[in-house]
Amino acid sequence: MNKFGTIMAYTYMTRFKTKSFLISTILSLLFVYAVANVQTIIDVFTSDEAEEIAVLDQSGELFQSLEEKVEGTSDDMDLVAFDGTEEAGKKAVKDEGYSAFVTLSRNSKQLPQAAYYANNITETGQQSVIKQQLQQMKIAVATEQAGIDQATISEIYEPVTFNTMSLDEDAKTSEELNQARGIVYVMLFLLYLSVLIYGNMIATDIATEKSSRVMEILISSASPVTHMFAKIIGTALLGLTQIAAIAGLGYVMLVVKRDELTGGIFDYFGLQNASASVFIYAIVFFVLGYLLYATLAAMLGSLVSRLEDVQQMMLPMTFLVMIAFFIAIFGLGMPESMIVKVSSYIPFFSPMLMFLRVGMLDIPVWEIAISIGILVATIALFAVIGARIYKGGVLMYGPSATFKDFKKAIELSKKE
């Protein structure tokens, strides 16, 4: 095996065997499993028994219709007519006999009104159901008093007809847009997490090798450039393993739970109908984005000589990723805004933002090509600078971890 392969395999295997990798993978898998079974889990925690609510009907005629309406909307609520004083009702709630106590009456205009007593009024579910149903009863009574018939009322409350259609034939329909938003969101989030997690991993790995001084032996055996890229690719493969495991489980869950999930989260993320080209772009921008940030991380990692300084050194990169992510999240709502357009050509932002535009709008191919071109050129530039800095940086030992070190590292790698 050549040296690149050896370093790559070693990077992969040593990380793969660590407990932290195992634990984080298992946790992620559990999370995916939990999301897929969210309905079952909720069912487990919700008791099947309906909650009893005592109702003291002072008007004597409102209870029945309220009971019908409430029990028609919610399975979990059971209205029970309460025979006794208001005080007795409140006391019964306090003693946990009922989950709530409601008094019904008519006001001076004969309209229904109610008071709601419960030990805890922070849970709004029951209150709002009762309130809504009472509201409808009030409307019915009030309109009847005003002499308006029910047909007119339903007409008034019928939702307005409001269809959105784009006149640009190429533009996506709002339905497509929603789907695109889903897949863009998934990709953004994945890239954001990957860059942060695996970028940190690369920087930490390099800093570890530097602080243990094994680096000096490594780069006397293989060139710093070989070493740097073998680390980047090795870590990428590790990330792919993790993502593949999670995606694999996700796919299995989808197949098994197809009925439960279609129409739910699955649909929301638009994974069903996304076109192949969007997937290809997702992969292209993901890979390029990863490479750019990974090269930067390797460069930063080569500058620190103590593990404690890694986080500090990585801060600027973390900010870059976060800014890109926030612009992208903002862009999900307004993909055509100027800031999104401009950012989609700026190297550190473009992997997220150009993909967002590709996914949500119809962008001419040349625009995408320019963005990818700039991105590739930047990666190449960073690889060259990074390799120089890396060569000097790995031999540089000092307490500080400032950006002055960039200059120092380049000087060290030069002849003079």
Place this chain on the structure above:
Amino acid sequence: MTLKLENVSKRFGSTIAIDHLSIEIPEKEMVGFLGGNGAGKTTTFRMILGLLDMTEGAITWNDAPIGYDRSDLIGYLPEERGLYPKQKVWEQLVYLAKLRGMNKRTALTELEGWLQRFDVPEYKNKKVEELSKGNQQKIQFISAVIHKPNLLILDEPFSGLDPINVELMKQAVVDLKNEGTSIVFSSHRMDHVEELCNHLCILHEGKPVVHGKLKDIKRSFGKKKVIVHADFPLEFLKQYAGVRQYKSVMEGCELQIENEAVAEDIFTDLNGKGFVRKFELEEPSLNDIFIEKAGASYE
């Protein structure tokens, strides 16, 4: 396979780390680099290894510059311990050996042989951080020689070792030399260099103050010491031509003389004056040479 450094200089900004160093290291020879901290030993080694580019001059090995294409033929033991603390000994040694072009099986066989030789076969499955500093040094040494390099660079190989292990390691170095490895090593310890090397180079603030064959250096150093123990007064030697320094001791005197010829004269003149218990012409020690040339005392 001669390693040649021709007029090599290295500047870091305005600091001169190495100033016109020229040295030739013949095949199958051992060369010692002496010098204090910051004298430029490690910088020189890093340039030989290609980790640093020189500002001027050329380093060639077998008439070609050293590049990564030949890194499999070179072994390097850095001054500081360079091992993964949390990895097992065999894992990282196999990895480092693979990076020097070995395959896993040969690397493991070699490793077991070396561990056996250093009397620590049980370390194979231990993590490096569990080992003592001296034992880590053994592992480090194995990592430098496991692939049977033709050129071995040892930066302070004996530091942190107890006398028994120093002997063990020295023997290993001598054996490697006898097997045909060219060895470059640096040390603070004059006695190690004096014992092991037939070539040496003393660096002082980046300048090679002395270099060449140990024997020639000693001979050309000139300054010699004569010890005379006799039953008659020796004060007349104070004014003797060619005597630089006279030091009286219990049984006689110790003289610093200009050259060997002076010793011969003294020997002749002593004849007939009485009984001479001891007459000794002492070779200068490396320490004497170092102090004279580098102007600083060492250990």
